[in-house]
Amino acid sequence: MEWQRLEYFQTLANVQHMTRAAELLSISQPALSRSIASLEEEIGVPLFDRQGRSIILNRYGTMFLERVNRIMSEMSDGLNDIQQLIDPEQGEITLGFLHTLGTSTVPNIIRAFHYKYPHITFQFKQNHTHTLLKQLKSGELDLCLVASIDYEKPIDWIELWRDELFVIVPIHHPLANRKSISINELIHESFISMKKGYALRKTTDSIFSNTNLLPNIAFEGDEVATVAGFVSAGLGFSILPDGEEINPRKIAKLRIEDMVCERVIGMARVENRYLSPAATNFQQFIFDYFFKEKK
Known part of the structure; x- marks a missing residue:
């Protein structure tokens, strides 16, 4: 018919x-x-x-x-x-990002973007890197901000910025007054880690591997806030990016000596998949936001 x-x-x-x-x-x-x-x-x-x-x-x-x-x-x-x-001036964007980016980084980006495109709306999904990538592949997300891992086609990932990683210890720890510390000074203490499969876990595993040290993993968590909570309770130390989860009244943050410890964050999208004009505008805005900042 x-x-x-x-x-x-x-x-x-x-x-x-x-x-x-x-x-x-x-x-x-x-x-x-x-x-x-x-x-x-x-x-x-x-x-x-x-x-x-x-x-x-x-x-x-x-x-x-x-x-x-x-x-x-x-x-x-x-x-x-x-x-x-x-409509590039309206439309809706589905954006995925790590939980740790939701306290300040993503809100600041969205605030700046919303000032320029006030009629574009967002749907947000927060999760760890592997789940976000599955959602990206399935079409649930237009774009996502995730940590660096080994990506396979059709995922296209572009580095945006790097977060320094710190050793965190309970505020009453004997070394809490130090400004920096070597990892091997804590190797005999309990380590609070993210669970396997998380990009941050892969990063900390690599740090210990590069120093030929084997951490004494006492507890594993799904969230950075959980890991920080276990540290504040005096159950061990951890390695995390700076963030609101690290309460300075309960946790001391120490720089890591002798090596560069960073978490690399970038934008992922599915290669050759159609992006709406609104999502394309946001992607370009993100690139301008970070790359112009570096110049």
Whole structure:
């Protein structure tokens, strides 16, 4: 069933006058008559009663018009929704990011972007890197801000910035007054780690591997806040990026000596996948936000 025939039928049903309907549709009257006849033949019943030069919508036509009006309305709404989504000044962006970026980094980015594009809306999803990448691949996310790991196609990842990692110890720890520390000074103490599979866990594993040290992992957590909480309770030390999770009244933050310890954060997207104009604008805004800052 052709969409155009439904449009012709709806117009004719509303005016119930062949000549007037043809004029409204900018087609000839014979062309309209043929289209309606073809529609009736396809459905199997007449939709209009012909009385001389007049046509009147019959009970079949009335029933069919209700459905056609609904279809046309849904189609119109759908087209309007799509137009809003692809409007670079409006639209909606689905953005994923790590929990640790939600306290200041992402809010600051969104505030700056919203000032420039006040009518673009966001849906946010926070999780760890592997889950965010699964959501990205499945199409649930347009873009995501995640830590550096070994990426495979079709994921395209671009570094944006680096966060320094610190040793954190309970505030009453004997070494808490130090400004910096070597990892091997704490190697015999309990280590509070992120669970396996997290990008931050991979980073800390690499730090210990590079120093030929084996950490004494006492507890593992799903969230940075959980790890910091265990440290503040005096259950061990950890290695984390700076953030609001590190309460200075309960935790001391020490720089790591003898090596550069960083977490690398970047933007990931699916290579060659369509990005709406709004998402494309946001992607470019992110690049400008960080790369201009570095110059």
